[in-house]
Amino acid sequence: MTTENAAAELKYVLENSSLMIHYQPIVSILKKSVIGVEGLSRGINKDNNIIPPLELFKTAKKTQDKIALDRLCREKAAEGFMPLFQKNKDLLLFLNIDGSSITEEVVGSGFILNLISKYNLKPENTVLEIVESKVTDVASLTRFIQNYRNYGFLISLDDVGAGHSNLDRIAIAKPDIVKIDMSILRNIHIDYYKQEVFKSLVSLSKTLGALVVAEGIELEEEAIKAVELGADMLQGYYFAEPQTIEPSMLKNFNVPVRKLANHYSKYLAEKISLHKVRYKEYTDFIKNALDEISKYEEKRFDFQLLEIINNNTIFECMYILNPMGIQVSDTVTPFTNFSKHKGLMFQPAKKGEDHSLKKYYYFLRNMKLSKYITEPYISMASGNLCITMSCVFKNVEGKKYILCVDMNPEYLDI
Numbered sequence: 247m248t249t250e251n252a253a254a255e256l257k258y259v260l261e262n263s264s265l266m267i268h269y270q271p272i273v274s275i276l277k278k279s280v281i282g283v284e285g286l287s288r289g290i291n292k293d294n295n296i297i298p299p300l301e302l303f304k305t306a307k308k309t310q311d312k313i314a315l316d317r318l319c320r321e322k323a324a325e326g327f328m329p330l331f332q333k334n335k336d337l338l339l340f341l342n343i344d345g346s347s348i349t350e351e352v353v354g355s356g357f358i359l360n361l362i363s364k365y366n367l368k369p370e371n372t373v374l375e376i377v378e379s380k381v382t383d384v385a386s387l388t389r390f391i392q393n394y395r396n397y398g399f400l401i402s403l404d405d406v407g408a409g410h411s412n413l414d415r416i417a418i419a420k421p422d423i424v425k426i427d428m429s430i431l432r433n434i435h436i437d438y439y440k441q442e443v444f445k446s447l448v449s450l451s452k453t454l455g456a457l458v459v460a461e462g463i464e465l466e467e468e469a470i471k472a473v474e475l476g477a478d479m480l481q482g483y484y485f486a487e488p489q490t491i492e493p494s495m496l497k498n499f500n501v502p503v504r505k506l507a508n509h510y511s512k513y514l515a516e517k518i519s520l521h522k523v524r525y526k527e528y529t530d531f532i533k534n535a536l537d538e539i540s541k542y543e544e545k546r547f548d549f550q551l552l553e554i555i556n557n558n559t560i561f562e563c564m565y566i567l568n569p570m571g572i573q574v575s576d577t578v579t580p581f582t583n584f585s586k587h588k589g590l591m592f593q594p595a596k597k598g599e600d601h602s603l604k605k606y607y608y609f610l611r612n613m614k615l616s617k618y619i620t621e622p623y624i625s626m627a628s629g630n631l632c633i634t635m636s637c638v639f640k641n642v643e644g645k646k647y648i649l650c651v652d653m654n655p656e657y658l659d660i
Contacts, residue, residue, distance in 0.1 A: 249305075249308070252301065252304075252305040253305060253308070253309050255289065255291045255292075255297055255305070256289075256302060256305045256306055256309060256311060256315070258291060258292050259289045259290070259291070259297070259302065259315075259318075260311060260314055260315065260318060263318060263321075263322065264289065264290045264291070264292075265287050265288065265289060265290065265318060265319060265322045266287070266288045266289075266290055266296070266490070267285050267286065267287055267288075267319075267322045267323050267326045267490070268285075268286050268288065268487075268488030268489050268490060269283040269284065269285055269286070269326070269327070269330075269488060269489065269490070269491055269495070270283060270284050270286060270481060270485075270486060270487070270488040270489075271283055271481070271485050271486055271496075271499040272284060272338070272340065272459060272479050272480070272481045273479060273480050273481070273485055273499070273503045274478065274479050274480075274503075275469070275473050275480065275503065275506055275507050275510055276473070276478075276507075278500075278503055278504055278507045279500065279503065280337070280496055280499045280500060280503065281337075281338055281479055282337055282338025282339060282340055282373065283327070283330070283337065283338075283339060283340065284340035284342070284375070284481065284488075285319070285320075285322075285323025285324075285326065285327065285339065285340065285341060285342070286299070286342075286488045287299055287302070287319040287322065287323070287342075289301075289302045302315065303315065303344070307346075312344055312346065312347050313347050313352060316342075316343070316344045316347050317357060319342065320341050320342075320343075320358065320361060321361060323339065323341055323342075324339065324341070324361050324362065324364075324365045324367060325365055326490075326491055327339045327365070327367065327491070328365045328366065328367065329491065330491055330495070330496075331366075331367055331371065332366075334496065335371075336371075337371065337496075338371055338372070338373050338400070339367065339371060339372050339373065340373045340375050340402065341358070341372060341373065341374055341375060342375050342377075342404070343374050343375060343376045343377075344377070344380065345376050345377045345378060345380035345381035345382075345387070346380045346381070346382055348376070348381060348383060348386050348387050348390050349382075349383050349386050350383065350385075350386050352386075352390075353386050353389045353390045353393065354389070354393060358372075358374065358394065358399070359394070359397055368398070369394075369397045369398035369399045370398045370399075370400070372399050372400065373399070373400040373401070373402045373422070373423060374394055374399050374400070374401055374402065375402040375403075375404045375425070376401070376402065376403055376404060376419070377403075377404045377405050378403045378404070378405070378406065378415040378416075378419065381415065384415075384418060387415075387418065387419070388418060388419075391419055391420075400422040400423060401419060401420075401421045401422050401423070402421055402422065402423035402424070402425055402459075403415065403416060403419055403421045403423075403424050403425065404425045404461075405425065405427045405461075406424050406425060406426050406427060406447060407426050407427045407429065407430045407443065407444075407447055408427035408428075408429050408430075413450070416450065416451070416454060416456075417454070420454065420455075420456075421451075421454075421456050422455075422456060422457065423456055423457050423458075423459060423479075424447070424451040424456045424457070424458050424459070425458075425459040425461050425481075426444060426447050426448075426458060426459070426460055426461060426477075427461060427462070428461045428462020428463075428482070429462075430443055430444050430447075431444070431460050431461065431462050431463060431468055431472060431482075432462065432464075432468070433465075433468070434468055434471050434472065434475075435465070435467035435468055435470070435471040436467075438631065438655075438656055441471065441475060442622070444460075444472070444475050444476075445475050445476065448475060448476035448477065449476075452476070457478040457479065458476060458477050458478050458479070459477065459478070459479040459480070459481055460472035460473075460477040460479070460480050460481070460482075461481050461482065462481070462482045462483075463480050463481065463482030463483070463484045463485070464482055464483050464484050465484060466484065466506060466509060468482075468484070469482075469484055469506055469510075470506070470509065470510050470513050473510060474510075474513075474514075484502065484506075485499060485502050485503065486498070486499055486502070527560075528560070528635075528653075531558060531560070531561075532635060532637060532649075532651060534554075535554045535564075535649065535651075536637060536639045536649060538550060538554060539551070539554070539566070539639065539641070539649065540639050540640060540641050540642065541641075541642055542641060542642055543641060543642060543643060544574055544575075544641065544645070544647075547566050547574065547575040548575050548576045548578065551564045551565070551566070551575055551576070551578040552578050555578050555579065555580050556580055558580070560653055560654075561580075561651050561652065561653045562579055562581065562625065562627070562628055562630065562632055562652045562653060562654065563577050563578065563579045563594060563625070563627050563628070563632075563650075563651070563652040564577075564578050564579075564649070564650065564651050564652075565577040565578065565594075565595065565650050566647050566648065566649055566650070567601055567607060567636075567647065567648040567650060568646075568647060568648075569611075569646050569647070569648070570602065571600060571601045571602030571603075571604070571607040571608075571611070571648075572598065572599070572600055572601070572602075573595055573596070573597055573598060573599045573600075573601060574597060574647070575597065576594075576596070576597060577594035577595050577596070577627055579594065579627070579628075581628075592625070592626055592627065592628060592629035593626070593627065594627040594628075595626065595627065601650075604634075605618075605620050605634075606618055606620050606634040606635075606636040606650055607636065607648065607650075610636050610638065610648065615638075616637065616638050617635065617636070617637045617638075618635070618636050619633060619634070619635045620633050620634045620635075621633070622655040625652055627652065628652075630654070631654070631655055631656075632652040632653060632654060632655065633652070633653060633655045634650055634651065634652050634653075635650070635651050635653075636648050636649070636650045636651075637649045637651075
């Protein structure tokens with residue numbers, strides 16, 4: 247399509263308010279209910295064909311009609327939401343705000359407040375959803391948020407974690423809701439690194455007092471993992487495609503919500519059962535290793551560790567420290583193919599190295615524990631993610647030592 251044709255289509259949309267609004271549910275599995283809906287705009291040209299929103303806003307940017315189009319989208323979304331709200335007073339409406347349109351000239355215009363009043367909606371039921379990466383005027387964004395928050399509106403940051411997201415905007419906006427981008431959620435159930443990124447964003451959001459929506463959920467497994475990792479709400483095609491409002495809409499939306507809630511309950515029960523089995527395997531192995539190694543003097547530790555670790559497929563490394571945190575054994579491993587591309591940064595620790603500031607020693611020693619298990623971290627031995635269990639034992643001479651065992655955290659979710 248030529249630029250002239252695209253501009254003509256946009257002009258037709260603006261002059262005739264020719265927009266169709268589709269709504270997509272935002273749900274809570276823990277509450278087993280629909281929390282709100284997001285209004286998503288599609289332009290309709292004079293031939294009654296749909297104009298994709300990306301094309302519409304791209305053209306509006308070129309023709310300097312962004313603010314007009316943005317306002318029309320919100321107007322139609324509020325208008326369409328009104329009958330649904332009248333029957334469901336707890337339902338939230340998520341209204342998209344083009345971050346690049348938040349400039350000094352629009353702050354304080356009162357357009358959104360007047361819009362909500364016009365359609366008998368309430369500020370406390372309205373979420374203003376801002377794509378933080380599109381914001382160019384941070385000072386105006388701050389004033390915009392302050393103004394509308396004072397009226398009772400909720401503030402949401404959209405697409406957090408996508409592209410060139412600026413996490414400092416979370417601190418500036420102090421949002422009530424953070425929506426984590428679908429790029430992080432895609433296949434999150436099988437991607438440990440995405441899980442850790444998601445957990446970090448959830449932790450940051452909740453520390454600042456914001457609820458978390460996981461966007462773009464398409465698979466049941468993605469939904470379950472997102473809830474398990476701390477998402478308060480979910481959104482995506484798994485629950486429903488964006489659609490026009492119908493009388494049975496909320497009832498239809500609730501069907502996959504209740505189904506997923508039931509499956510999530512079963513998933514947790516199965517996970518707890520599996521956790522018990524794996525934890526017993528892990529602790530039994532450690533107990534047997536301690537029983538075996540404690541029969542020998544320090545000079546035999548290397549040989550015995552090799553025998554022990556070669557009989558398992560769970561652990562990456564084993565090594566022994568003295569009470570001062572100094573390594574007295576080799577770092578033994580059943581693997582011979584640790585990543586060479588990671589070079590000198592990641593190499594197994596050698597005899598004589600000082601581990602006294604490592605958590606698996608420091609907390610064990612200073613909290614007077616007999617066993618300590620770390621959070622996942624990058625192993626300096628392999629460059630892989632690992633957790634370390636450290637255990638105090640006495641050898642045949644009655645001397646105290648600390649056995650340290652590294653393992654892949656995906657095997658046992660501590």
